[in-house]
Amino acid sequence: MSSRSPFRPRHALCLLACVIAQHALAEDRAVQLKAVQVSDEQLDEKEQAKETLKRVPGGTNLVDLDKVEQGRVSGNADVLAYQPGVYAQSPGNEGIKIAIRGSGINRGTGSHASGNHIMLDGLPLTGSGGTPYELLEPLWLSRVEVLRGANGFDKGALALGGAVDYITHTGHDAPKLQLRYEAGSHGYQKRSVSSGQAIGDFDYYINLTDSHYDGYQDHASGKGKGVAANVGYRINDSLETRFYLRYRETEHDIPGRLTKAQIEYDPRAAAATSMRIDAQRDQPGSTWLANKTTWQIDDDSKLVVGLAYHHYPMDFVENAYRDSAYRIRVDYSDVSGTLDYTRRHTLFGLDSTTTVGLRSTTNLPSSTSKENATLPLTVDGTTYPAGTLMRDYEHLGSDNVLHIGSELELSPDLWLTSGLALIYTRREVEVTWPVNDYKLSEHTWDYAPRLGLRYQLNPEVQLYGNLSRSVEAPHPWSMIWGSNDYFPAGSGPATGRYRAPVSLDNQTATTFEVGGRGDSAFGQWDLAYYYSLVRHELLSAEIAPSVPRETNASPTVHQGIEAGLSSPLWDGGAAGALSLRQAYTFSDFHYRDDDTYGDNRLPGLPRHYYQAELRYDHPSGFYAGLNTQYASKMAVDYANSYYADAYAIFGATLGYASPKQDWQTWLDLRNLTDKRYAATVSPGYNDNGADVARSTPGEGFGVYAGVSYSLR
Template identity: 75%
Template sequence: MPPLPFARLTLLTLASLSVPNALADEPVQLDPLHVSGVRMSEEHVAREDLEKLPGASNLVNMKQVEQGRVAGTADVLAYQPGVYAQSPGNEGVKISVRGSGINRGPGSHASGTHIMLDGLPLTGSGGTPYELLEPLWISRAEVLRGANGFDRGSLALGSAIDYITHTGYTAPKLQLRYETGSHGYQKRNIASGQVLGDFDYYLALTDSHTDGYQDQASGKGKGIAANFGYRLNENLETRFYLRYRETAHETPGRLTKAQLKDDPRQAAANNLLIDAHRDQPGSTWLANKTTWQIDDDSTLVAGLAYHHYPMDITETFYRSGAYRIRVDYSDISGTLNYTRRHTLFGLNSVTTLGLRSTTNLPSSKSKETVALPITVTPVAGTPVTYPAGTLMRDYEHLGSDNVLHFSNDTELMPDLWLTSGLALIYTRREAEVTWPATDDRLSEHTWDYAPRLGLRYQLNPDVQLFGNISRSIEPPHAWSMLWSSPLRFSSTITEPYAARQRAAISLDNQTATTFEVGGRGDSALGQWELTYYYSQVLHELLTVEIEPSVFAESNASPTVHQGIEAGLTSLLWQGGAAGALILRQAYTFSDFHYRDDDTFGDNRLPGLPRHYYQAEVRYDHPSGFYAGLNTQYASKVAVDYANSYYADAYATFGATLGYASPKDDWQAWLDLRNLTDKRYAATVTPGYDDKGADIARSTPGEGFGVYTGVSWSWL
């Protein structure tokens, strides 16, 4: 059961046609001609909708992604201009678009982008957990860069990313997939989808395991995804969604540049000592979306989602011991969107009115306890040892994000559209340390607004130009208010919680004004896109590591984010029955820096490369055989805000070889990663000022790896 907006059918019937004949007195009667249209694919419609945005976007086709290893979202978002996605060796991928969440993650509180599942919110006031983002469950991904996710209730600086789950209309009746490869990697998936009259379903079971590239880096996961759709009548349909997944992985920690060059597979000594790990013991996402086609021009879509995501983390070495954090988040989200096609002052127009609300439930509480015995020695006194299980801190973190948005697209003249919009935002953050402190609850409520104005012009059938000016709003995480105090340990205090923050601190919402201009189209060089953006950011939420695995977040002085995003897919050679050779390229230039900061001047913001380039040249034969070579390049990255030390630039190379049946019923592939076994930092976790020292801030990228897989489908 496809969503009603996708049911775009074309039907032309010419029952009879009389044409005067200059050579005869009688008209000629032609036979009836019937042309029945075929329902356009959901991907085709999605592409058309994205091209109506006055700004940049990406559409990821999972059929192509699945012709190689699909370990996580870094594989999904590869070769996408404007998108930085790197894995530190586990599922916690660091995703940044236009510098969003530049120094958060990769972890369970990733931010800067508004993540959705099937158009419904996954991101909450606690950030975006990653365990439910299993890529084999989706048919496509849509990235609406910058403010282009406005109509979906996204106001993040970076983007909205929508992962669209398979349905009975896009999935085979039965599919079996198995992947295996280096470092103990294995992944299994079984899925089924069918359309049964007015009812359709999709069901998938997936489990995975890896020993990890580094020591102390094993991981595993298992989960289920399902959705069930029913068409009540030709104008009304509803769909229920379920996602549940458990994950657990060890944490190897970060290395110095010298350690990375010497042996990138080693783990940090403290992480080995405390058996550092991060578990998601069972995350659940339940949702419903109902679509009502009111008439030919009006649609109402209502959604409701419940999300529960607990975490059990032991990652921080502390006074020869360790502490354990048990986090429990629950939230509920609601969306309502009304869209109508109409005329405005005699001009073609489309208006959208929407509401998005996400609220933490009162059960969102966390606690920290001693994981391994901690010994504290005061300046003068007897050492005190606290056993495992000793309570260090108990706290609550609550919040809500509410967005009322209105937008309009009006065709000012043929092929020239004006987009305007205004969003009203109400955010709430509440945080309290209930042990050892009490009666120190911080409650912040903020109203804000975000206008948007854009133009798109279809210069000719092959070229579209666009531009927009927008404002973005991003509130802090409630947890960051509990982890951002400069308070340090006092040696005269013996309690194990002495170094823990005892009171929540206030943080401002991050805001930005962004100008964007660009274009997309077809040319002799191939399908292309090119975008430039410039953002002036106030109160940017930046994170710094103040001691191993202990982070603080604060509002920065004014900063600038600007960059160029370019993509090109070129047909290098077309040989008919002999196949074709295609080159696809993605380049992202990122210039993120302070604006006359009192301490750092115009320093670059650490954490992301200035230049990031990905390319693949691939040969496809009509029989289904394919082979490709790929590369990835990233320039050097500052690892502290003082820009006193940098992680090295790197380039890696890979290759793929496979066969995909023309019937689409089975495929097999070989995926070779990092052919030269390059030693490099996949991600860095910045410090404040390392004074030129080589501090352990780099997470190694994966070395040489060989992966293979097979998939069979009953269509």
């Protein structure tokens, strides 16, 4: 849809409201029964989460890890599979690329992933520098909640992609003891031991994991080990508190990216530039400490206060700078605070729920970076030895969001949602060595309103629509890496490196969304359409191997369809049951009359993405499934001069889950036809039709098996 279309989101929202109102007035109101309300106290945590997400007037997902763990769980690409509206692909390691509604479409798959607000147990993990992946170990989780787009409003999430909340097990839902072991192709192994239980008003959970993999590509091995724990205490009937700990260390090689021809003929090869250096690094380890305290003030009001400390130093190597390589050591740390107040009351004689929330995340002053040459470096005829300091710089930031929202019950089946968020961001960036003659300091105020309708058409069908604005500030580090101001000749080892930061605008988007969810003869369904007008979109492109540049784009459009369907195909009673689950995401992301690229598609994501699983379950606990994944071709440069091929891959799962919920074992077969394809791409500006090394290969044929034992 181009900018010349007569489509207006606000007109469509008004039309939806009129249709809903007419339907409501047409109903016979001689007898009107209040809908039966189920108390949250009667539901477990997952059921509560499901009911809460149903009250959001927009697209959401709930991932139950009990189901995910019936196969290999190597990373978050496995966790977020079969989720409409969520594109999650691994580039061969833990740093997966997650895109929701085109969020962070080309802004990193690893330690600085962007575009979504990631949370741990309702508390921020994402900081001003992005989202590191080291602490996102899936075996620590009970469930994942995804609020797509502006539907993450009540979480204080205003990024285009919305909020993804990773919820850890507690002593209330964890086995007293659980042992799990996975192993398979390409040297893959993962072990986990955990324990959790509730003892009176006290409960605890602890999980230790370690993993190792050789990787599908050469020079792609890695390993990790870590611990997650939390302790909860119910002080009295109205006050409870919980303390959280996550710590994890990783080590990994970097295989680099390949051309399409290399993926077709030798997908397991590593890039030549990566083989020249020993990129494997024992990462210093990331730590996350937090507390969340809940005060049930009375039957109608609740206050939740949270505080989190996150320390995530990183040590990695990049290459292809003056035929050398450089080591970057970053020492990030930040502190986050949250406050959420909820109250049920009446407004104009109507039932209403008001929420007030505050989220603040601030980098501590220790967030600095150093660059050192890892190979001998020759500049202006002088050769500097490995280890030479090239550059020091610092990047600090803070994100502060105050949001106020209301849900007003206009009638027993119709709810109006409204809200307003005020956003204050700070970015301070400076190169401190060899000179510090330019410091960028920016302080920005912005706002994000939200308006939505939710209508329960009948007990099985819910319709919704919303109109929202999102705001996403640039990362401080991208203000350096987006610069075109370099140290001049004569600057020694810093020659040619970025000298001064560049100012970047906040990315904003106005999004209209309409959709519905419910049950039918075909099964449980979820369908959403969204249309976003994006200004100053933050986009990255590689100007050299592993050297990105991030800039603000001219106006762009993001629109798409997100559809999910889980269908019971056959119920044979004692003979078992057959079911089919499907997820389809249509993504149309393009420029609006850009001076250089016209209406070109934005590269990096497929236009069509489809996943499905046909599964048989027997009452004895045996299950078997066939699955498929299809992705259409995707552009690898902004000029749309070259594309990665479309692909379809197939897999199968066999397993047994004891009805007593103690023993479980499974066999997971991946990519049965050994299809060779590009899983992710890191685009350039204009490759002029050339096959440039911009792609990471998807995993080839693999066999994985696992077993777990739980004592409850």
